[in-house]
Amino acid sequence: MATDYDAPRVRDGEEEKSDAFVELDAARSRTSVDLLEEDTDPADGHTLPGADLSDLSLEVRVVPQQLDEFACIGCFLLVHRSQESKPGTSLCLDCAA
Template sequence: MATDYDAPRVREGEEDKPDNLVELGASRARATTDLLEEDTEAVDGHTLPGADLSNLSLEVHVVPRQADEFSCISCFLLVHRSQESKPGTSICRDCA
């Protein structure tokens, strides 16, 4: 039997894959729609064991910026003045 060496090679399980971009786009759109439909289930009623946080108070004491700190103009973090890349630049060493 003669072998056609110019024919595309097909491995097992690849027979049902689309051959062109239009078919590929359509199959991906169907897969995305299927995934979105699966995620529409209600999540109510799912609780983690031991995670009753209803009586927990979430209060944070905010300390204002100190005289030896500055706010980096690149990353907006509040860092100590010793972390300034060059004096007067207001850029931390990590961003410089």
């Protein structure tokens, strides 16, 4: 005899879900779908994929590493010297933890 592994399993002595639980599950799934469908408008400042951005300037001013900063060898971020785990290690407190 073939076993349907997708069917809900009921152990001996247990009852299947009552109709109240099935209705509750259905109500929960309807409300979550309704909440997802409510806010379909893009928020201000966000663009949809495939939007034409050719008229925007994407220039960014890059500031070189300052004397009071170091490049962490763990996360590769520029961090202030006060965040160095031990002097001279070039490892920030977050990476050392």
